[in-house]
Amino acid sequence: MKTYHWFSLLSVRQRIILLLTIIISLAIVVFGFLMHRPSQHIESISFTPDMSIRQIAPQLGVTGKSLARELNLSLDVSKNKPVAELNITDEELAHVVDHLLSHVDATAAYYVFFVLVLSGFVYLNLLGRPDASDIKRRKSWYPRFPYITTLIFSVLVAGFYFGKSPNPMESIVKVFKSMVGLYPDPTAKVIAFLFFIALAIIGNKLICGWACPFGSFQELIYSIPILRKIKRRKLPFALTNTIRATLFVLTLLFLFGFIGNRKGFVIYHYINPFNLFDGHFESISILITVIIALVGSFFVYRPFCQIVCPFGFVSWIFERFSITRVHVDMDKCTQCGACIKICPLDAAKGRVYGKKLPADCFSCARCLNVCPVDAVRYESIFKKRITKSDT
Numbered sequence: 001m002k003t004y005h006w007f008s009l010l011s012v013r014q015r016i017i018l019l020l021t022i023i024i025s026l027a028i029v030v031f032g033f034l035m036h037r038p039s040q041h042i043e044s045i046s047f048t049p050d051m052s053i054r055q056i057a058p059q060l061g062v063t064g065k066s067l068a069r070e071l072n073l074s075l076d077v078s079k080n081k082p083v084a085e086l087n088i089t090d091e092e093l094a095h096v097v098d099h100l101l102s103h104v105d106a107t108a109a110y111y112v113f114f115v116l117v118l119s120g121f122v123y124l125n126l127l128g129r130p131d132a133s134d135i136k137r138r139k140s141w142y143p144r145f146p147y148i149t150t151l152i153f154s155v156l157v158a159g160f161y162f163g164k165s166p167n168p169m170e171s172i173v174k175v176f177k178s179m180v181g182l183y184p185d186p187t188a189k190v191i192a193f194l195f196f197i198a199l200a201i202i203g204n205k206l207i208c209g210w211a212c213p214f215g216s217f218q219e220l221i222y223s224i225p226i227l228r229k230i231k232r233r234k235l236p237f238a239l240t241n242t243i244r245a246t247l248f249v250l251t252l253l254f255l256f257g258f259i260g261n262r263k264g265f266v267i268y269h270y271i272n273p274f275n276l277f278d279g280h281f282e283s284i285s286i287l288i289t290v291i292i293a294l295v296g297s298f299f300v301y302r303p304f305c306q307i308v309c310p311f312g313f314v315s316w317i318f319e320r321f322s323i324t325r326v327h328v329d330m331d332k333c334t335q336c337g338a339c340i341k342i343c344p345l346d347a348a349k350g351r352v353y354g355k356k357l358p359a360d361c362f363s364c365a366r367c368l369n370v371c372p373v374d375a376v377r378y379e380s381i382f383k384k385r386i387t388k389s390d391t
């Protein structure tokens with residue numbers, strides 16, 4: 001009902017933008033699928049333990065170090081010895097080969113991520129608030145239906161259809177993994193990371209808020225209407241961000257071999273919830289992480305994003321450069337606390353009180369229709385500057 005009311009208030013200009021966005025989005029997704037190359041299967045080659053890493057790895061399209069890590073060997077192990085001499089059995093080799101061959105080419109997923117972020121960008125900046133609708137009608141602004149629809153699409157298509165990869169979290173991890181020789185083409189990993197970070201900057205953490213499948217899954221659970229009666233807790237940002245940052249630094253120290261004796265060891269590999277979308281829980285710790293994150297989402301907003309995710313941490317740093325974002329007009333704000341109360345994090349609070357490093361804002365739009373004096377808007381930083389110099 002609220003969505004219908006919102007739609008009926010849209011101006012002709014906004015309806016044209018909505019129609020164009022739907023057409024462009026469909027065209028991009030179709031183009032992405034047409035460009036999609038099916039993964040290559042190397043069925044004709046059989047690998048045996050009397051072959052060396054140097055013989056096997058190139059045929060699987062991975063580096064020798066990457067294959068060594070998959071085989072649970074040191075990165076510096078001899079690549080010329082038959083793997084049998086490294087105590088690898090036939091079954092172990094077959095298992096790792098199957099695992100590596102199961103990685104599918106999911107180039108089309110990048111188009112889907114782009115479209116999801118585009119939807120969020122257009123909705124937040126151009127459509128959520130109908131033209132010429134005054135403050136008395138603010139309750140009909142930014143209805144949840146378009147957001148929830150996008151989140152469902154993200155979980156089903158970017159998540160369960162394309163599987164575990166690609167995703168924003170692994171994009172940052174893979175950049176560092178390529179630095180220790182775990183990928184043959186570091187440039188591709190850097191480009192993938194820059195792609196995701198660009199989508200985080202174009203609108204404040206839009207890739208997390210609107211497109212990441214695991215973030216969307218947590219958001220959907222948190223948004224179930226009947227659960228609103230549960231007393232939700234806001235975790236102190238100083239605590240969650242400290243844990244997230246510490247985990248990130250620890251991961252780098254282990255990965256580069258500064259601590260532990262296993263260069264190439266990746267902590268996130270054991271707590272990667274994106275495995276959910278492949279249904280491959282390689283270790284019990286992954287299954288436990290998924291359960292804790294999803295059950296925790298009944299009570300806490302996006303627990304995995306707040307406490308663990310390395311991309312969540314890095315994109316929080318990049319929030320400083322976001323081009324469009326939630327802006328609180330301090331000339332109008334009376335600090336009544338309406339946006340602070342509705343915000344599931346300390347993000348709105350940080351903005352109202354002008355903190356230099358406020359908590360992550362996932363561009364969820366909850367705060368955009370509650371301000372009684374119209375001080376909270378989603379807008380471009382350039383518009384903000386013009387407004388200030390004008391007044």
Ligand code: SF4
Nearest residue numbers: 208212215305309312
């Ligand atoms: S912070 Fe959350 S939404 Fe962002 S990449 Fe990580 S899991 Fe996904």
Ligand code: SF4
Nearest residue numbers: 343361362364365367
């Ligand atoms: S409610 Fe909080 S997280 Fe959501 S858009 Fe507003 S400030 Fe950001």
